[in-house]
Amino acid sequence: MLTSFIETDASAASITTDGLLRQFGSLTALDRVTVTLPRGGVVGLLGPNGSGKSTLIRILLGLIPSTSGQATVLGHPTTKPARYAGDVGALIEAPSFVPGLSARKNLLSLARLRGLPATRVAEVIRIVGLEGRENESVRRFSLGMKQRLGIAAALLPDPALLILDEPTNGLDPAGIVEIRQLLKTLAAEGRTVVVSSHLLAEIQAACDYLVIIRFGELMFSGPMGELLDKAGARIEVAPEHPADVDRLRVALAAAGWSLEDDSLVVHGSAADAGALNRAAHEAGITLSRLTPIDESLEDVFLKMTAAPTRDPVAASQGARKKAATNA
Numbered sequence: 001m002l003t004s005f006i007e008t009d010a011s012a013a014s015i016t017t018d019g020l021l022r023q024f025g026s027l028t029a030l031d032r033v034t035v036t037l038p039r040g041g042v043v044g045l046l047g048p049n050g051s052g053k054s055t056l057i058r059i060l061l062g063l064i065p066s067t068s069g070q071a072t073v074l075g076h077p078t079t080k081p082a083r084y085a086g087d088v089g090a091l092i093e094a095p096s097f098v099p100g101l102s103a104r105k106n107l108l109s110l111a112r113l114r115g116l117p118a119t120r121v122a123e124v125i126r127i128v129g130l131e132g133r134e135n136e137s138v139r140r141f142s143l144g145m146k147q148r149l150g151i152a153a154a155l156l157p158d159p160a161l162l163i164l165d166e167p168t169n170g171l172d173p174a175g176i177v178e179i180r181q182l183l184k185t186l187a188a189e190g191r192t193v194v195v196s197s198h199l200l201a202e203i204q205a206a207c208d209y210l211v212i213i214r215f216g217e218l219m220f221s222g223p224m225g226e227l228l229d230k231a232g233a234r235i236e237v238a239p240e241h242p243a244d245v246d247r248l249r250v251a252l253a254a255a256g257w258s259l260e261d262d263s264l265v266v267h268g269s270a271a272d273a274g275a276l277n278r279a280a281h282e283a284g285i286t287l288s289r290l291t292p293i294d295e296s297l298e299d300v301f302l303k304m305t306a307a308p309t310r311d312p313v314a315a316s317q318g319a320r321k322k323a324a325t326n327a
């Protein structure tokens with residue numbers, strides 16, 4: 001199992017999980033996930049459909065228990081959700097509003113239900129950019145406007161932590177950009193915004209920190225920049241004589257090159273080709289090939305989350321086996 005190597009101080013964390021496991025019968029929806037997420041900024045929770053994002057969010061919100069392992073939200077255990085519920089806003093399904101009522105009236109009734117001041121309604125309408133449309137009936141709202149209204153409802157208690165499950169689901173590209181911008185604004189105001197998606201490209205530009213899960217397993221957890229490093233330039237080298245592979249790895253490592261595990265893929269750009277060639281030559285090895293590898297961040301994400309099978313039970317078991325052999 002992969003565990004994140006985050007040096008974030010746990011007391012400064014928005015969310016921590018420790019060996020979080022959730023099973024539904026024989027299906028492992030979350031497989032011993034251990035993460036420490038920072039406070040502040042946009043945290044992207046990414047993974048293909050059925051990878052356990054909603055399950056994790058439901059555990060964090062105290063809606064379902066974990067099978068084993070622990071989690072904390074704003075320093076409180078998820079077994080005591082009442083302790084942090086007032087500081088957390090969530091949008092976990094397509095928000096449901098009374099269609100015949102205006103956005104403002106819907107929010108007013110929600111505020112009243114939660115014992116929040118009515119003055120907050122105008123504030124959240126402004127924050128999500130629905131000013132000027134707040135008196136229109138929700139029936140006439142586009143999907144994007146409904147999502148904004150859902151986020152406005154989640155913002156009513158002025159939460160320190162906002163958790164949004166797939167807020168861009170079903171939105172057109174313009175709507176996705178709008179929500180992305182809104183997430184950034186909300187984080188810039190000092191909140192932690194956790195947002196799940198199955199598409200990296202949708203939220204990549206908004207995220208400071210990423211958690212990637214696949215079939216319940218943690219694939220990556222760290223600052224966005226770390227994933228960018230993973231997507232960094234690489235060159236594949238090959239010696240003229242296959243028998244020189246091991247010697248070439250040792251020589252390149254000794255010359256200070258960083259190599260990917262068990263391969264002749266070196267972290268470097270096309271501009272490093274000459275220096276790599278020299279390092280090999282100095283070790284008495286002739287290179288037959290130097291091939292720059294171009295990989296986008298999306299490629300890295302897709303590789304990390306590539307599905308070995310469509311059967312989720314078999315997949316979660318297969319993923320576990322693979323992780324065990326990699327450990």
Ligand SMILES: Nc1ncnc2c1ncn2[C@@H]1O[C@H](COP(=O)(O)OP(=O)(O)OP(=O)(O)O)[C@@H](O)[C@H]1O
Pocket residue numbers: 024027028029047048049050051052053054055056198312
């Ligand atoms: N209540 C439940 N009972 C049985 N299986 C469940 C239940 N909830 C989730 N699962 C299963 O757990 C796995 C993870 O589901 P989850 O909804 O957490 O994934 P997800 O990453 O949020 O997916 P999506 O992007 O499609 O929303 C899936 O295989 C799902 O079918």
